[in-house]
Amino acid sequence: MRPSLADLPLGQHAAIASIDCERRLSRRLMEMGLLPGTRVRVVRVAPLGDPIELRVRNYSLSLRRAEAAKIVVSPEDTV
Amino acid sequence: MSGRAPLPQVLIAGNPNCGKSTLFNALSGGSAHVGNYPGVTVDRSSARLRRGTQDIELVDVPGMYSLTASSPEEQLAVNALTEGDTKAVVCVVDATTLQRGLYLALQLIESGVSVVVALNMMDAAERLGLRIDTERLSELFGAPFIPVVATKRRGLDALLVALDEALEPARGSQGATVTYPVELEADLAKLIPVVAQWRSETPRSQLRVFALWCLLSLGDDSLRGVPDDVRRAVHDIREDADARGRDVDLEIISSRYAWLDDALSQACSAEEPGPSWSERIDRVLTHPIVGLVVFAVVMFGIFEALFAGAEPLIGAIESLTGFMQAQAAAILPPGVLQDLVVEGIIAGVGNVIVFAPQILMLFLFIGFLEDSGYLARVAFVIDRVMKGVGLHGKAFVPLLSGFACAVPAVMATRTIERRRDRLVTMLALPLMSCSARLPVYILVVGTVFAGQSLGWFSAGAVALFSMYTLSVLVTLAAAAVIRRTVLPGPAPTFVLEMPPYRWPSAPILWLNAWxxxxxxxxxxGTIILAMTILLWALLSFPKSADVAEHYAAERVRAEQMAASEVEKAEALRSLDSQEAAEQLGNSFGGRFGHAIEPAIRPIGFDWQIGVGIIGAFAAREVFISTLGVVFGIGEADEENKPLRQALRDARHADGTPVMTPLSGISLMIFFLLACQCMSTIAVVRRESGSWKWPVFLFSYMTVLAYMASLAVYQGGQLLGFG
Known part of the structure; x- marks a missing residue:
């Protein structure tokens, strides 16, 4: 089982592996620049635990955990 | 517009939060005309601009991340591009998030339209240490890149010069040819002839781009006017690709991003900037504890301003209306014309402008929150709560505003992106207990609970508190039910950009609120005015000549009998009130009150309260003044002692009192849940774009109110109360 964006620890860089959700959402995310190979990082969690905020392609995007769980990532090796 | 040829159009397009509207306002000098796109409730801001010898129409297209569309609202931009008289597009790109903004610019350039890219917020990009070679970008994209700072009006002249060049005939964008995978090219070859039949006027060069658009947009869409054979062709291609394990969406989008990444690597510095100001601010504003405190304080501030801050202004408008009414009454001879002007037209205009302070305040607040970037954080912080009832985090501010008044609150739903989410919010929030319900509660509480207590608390306070709690619960429940039944569909997704914090520009805030x-x-306003006049007519006609004659005779008698001037004035005033009460009882509205008595008797009301409810359709607090007239008291407010006494003394035909604690609770619940407000109806009509939704709103709230009051009153009687 590969980790999803929802499992990623705060601040950990990762590369998106795939987006496995309904087409409407995956298309939207891809058009906003979240593509296989794109580097992402979770920078913040909302005070009530959901949603989370990502840093991707020099901007910040927030997603609910349920949606982030559908984005499979490969974490980069920590230096 | 007269019969002249339409002006050549220039679209201003760009991502949300890229400063597109700021640039539009800077170019148009605030002279914009705001209308509606046909068929959808999306604002269409346009302005006429003189360039050399010709006029052009500048159109502010709604913010978007892509031309891909799955709803009629998203289709607007594509329609404007392909069907309108669009001669050029200014694509506004936030220089600090180049890649995402240029994805849209690339699509526009691919489509063959003449594009000028306005690289906005260049100052912020420079501060972040981003180096952008605009000349190299212009070469790579085949379209001019002009650095601008829209808020400081920097670069506008250069932008206009580039726009003039772009408007020259036979100019189009050249270059920017994205390489797509071979398999996709084969699909396109199949699709282009089908698309060509649909779009016979589209130049050949653009058909390819249109075919790409169809592949990406069609399938799970609700777009209008796409021919079946195009849909079938797209469906077949996508199905075939799926069977081979290909992902068409991914192929198209990643090819474009690959092209962009390559172009940007040639023209920009690559290093990621360090933590920005925004990052530091966010550490505080979305902090688990401090963030929630700031959130609560900001929300309370908005609430307080709408609830209490607007009060003096509303009072002033009401006084002014009263003054105008008195002036008109003094000038015009008594009669139907005077009544029409005083109670119909002036009252109607008053009913409209009385909302101005709250609307202005709410939109100044929302504008500030939105332009500063905090509104996205509000949604971020509170989404967890809203998600539970199927609402979007952005529904919070409109719902909260509903405590003050549903009219500005319904208007505030336009910050919510998707139409379905917006409608659910709009249809639930009139259940929030607005400030116009409060006087009704106070009158009822003062009438039936005066001096009573429940344990430590006064019974009235408990009743009031219960109403507000109930309103929140019912609103959230209604949202959840409407989302599942009337407006079913996928739960709202929360994909929200968190724009960097920025200091909003005051003139633009004012301009937008205005x-x-x-x-x-x-x-x-037009609808509210018409309804006020209609209500006035219902409660004024027919006038009984017999009643008028009777009171004329009574007046003569009273004048003869009176011992002093004071006594005479007193007697005449009392006769006026009695006549008004009798005429009202005899009017269409009064007769209607009598007619519905059998229906409202089971919820504890009599015909007089029925007439009050009809009058309250103008605005809930009008219930009280209508009752004042019904009971022959004359002008009355919620603290009016004679009115409270008259209500206590009112008896049903069988001699039982009308107002008991139980019927009082029933009445408060009715007012809490019923849509007794024509202004809400009017504004939902405006914001939803059809009469269907206000009719639904009125129907469901009335049924809900009746059933709830029935349950309370009948249940209470069974249990031995009242």
Missing amino acids: RRLRIFLVDA
Whole structure:
């Protein structure tokens, strides 16, 4: 089982592996620049635990955990 | 517009939060005309601009991340591009998030239209240490890149010069040819002939781009006007690709991003900037504890301003209306014309402008929150709560505003992106207990609970508190039910950009708030004025000549009998009130009150309260003044002692009192849940774009109110109360 964006620890860089959700959402995310190979990082969690905020392609995007769980990532090796 | 040829159009397009509207306002000098796109409730801001010898129409297209569309609202931009008289597009790109903004620019350039890219917020990009070679970008994209700072009006002249060049005939964008995978090219070859039949006027060069658009947009869409054979062709291609394990969406989008990444690597510095100001601010504003405190304080501030801060202004408008009414009454001879002007027209205009302070305040607040970037954080912080009832985090501010008044609150739903989410919010929030319900509660509480207590608390306070709690619960429940039944569909997704914090520009805040107000005054105001006049007619006609004659004789008698001037005035005033009460009882509205008595008797009301409810349709607090007339008291407010006494003394035909604690609770619940407000109806009509939704709103709230009051009153009687 590969980790999803929802499992990623705060601040950990990762590369998106795939987006496995309904087409409407995956298309939207891809058009906003979240593509296989794109580097992402979770920078913040909302005070009530959901949603989370990502840093991707020099901007910040927030997603609910349920949606982030559908984005499979490969974490980069920590230096 | 007269019969002249339409002006050549220049679209201003760009991502949300890229400063597109700021640039539009800077170019148009605030002279924009705000209308509606046909068929959808999306504002269409346009302005006429003189360039050399010709006029052009500048159109502010709604913010978007892509031309891909799955709803009629998203289709607007594509329609404007392909069907309108679009001669050029200014694509506004936030220089600090180049890649995402240029994805849209690339699509526009691919489509063959003449594009000028306005690289906005260059100052912020420089501060972040981003180096952008605009000349190299212009070469790579085949379209001019002009650095601008829209808020400081920097670069506008260069932008206009580039626009003039772009408007020259036979100019189009050249270059920017994205390489797509071979398999996709084969699909396109199949699709282009089908698309060509649909779009016979589209130049050949653009058909390819249109075919790409169809592949990406069609399938799970609700777009209008796409021919079946195009849909079938797209469906077949996508199905075939799926069977081979290909992902068409991914192929198209990643090819474009690959092209962009390559182009940007040639023209920009690559290093990621360090933590920005925004990052530091966010550490505080979305902090688990401090963030929630700031959130609560900001929300309370908005609430307080709408609830209490607007009060003096509303009072002033009401006084002014009263003054105008008195003036008109003094000038015009008594009669139907005077009544029409005083109680119909002036009252109606008053009913419209009385909303102005709250609308202006709410939109100044929302504008500030939105332009500063905090509104996205509000949604971020509170989404967890809203998600539970199927609402979007952005529904919070409109719902909260509903405590003050549903009219500005319904208008505030336009910050919510998707139409379905917006409608659910709009249809649930009139259940929030607005400030116009409070006087009704106070009158009822003062009438039936005066001096009573429940344990430590006064019974009235408990009743009031219960109403507010109930209103929140019912609103959230209604949202959840409407989302599952009337407007089913996928739960709202929360994909929200968190824009960097920025200091909003005051003139633009004012300009936007003023535009919103103007739309309300014109569109909803017309309906409110018409309804006020209709209500006036219902409660004034027919006038009984017998009653008038009887009271004329009574007046003569009273004048003869009176011992002093004071006594005479007193007697005449009392006769006036009695006549008004009798005429009202005899009017269409009064007869209607009598007619519905059998229906409202089971919820504890009599015909007099029925007439009050009809009058309250003008605005809930009018219930009280209508009752004042019904009971022959004359002018009355919620603290009026004679009115409270008259209510206590009122008896049903069988001699039982009308107002008991139980019927009082039933009445409060009815007012809490019923849509007794024509202004809400009018504004929902304006914001939803059809009469269907206000009719639904009125129907469901009335049924809900009746059933709830029935349950309370009948249940209470069974249990031995009242």
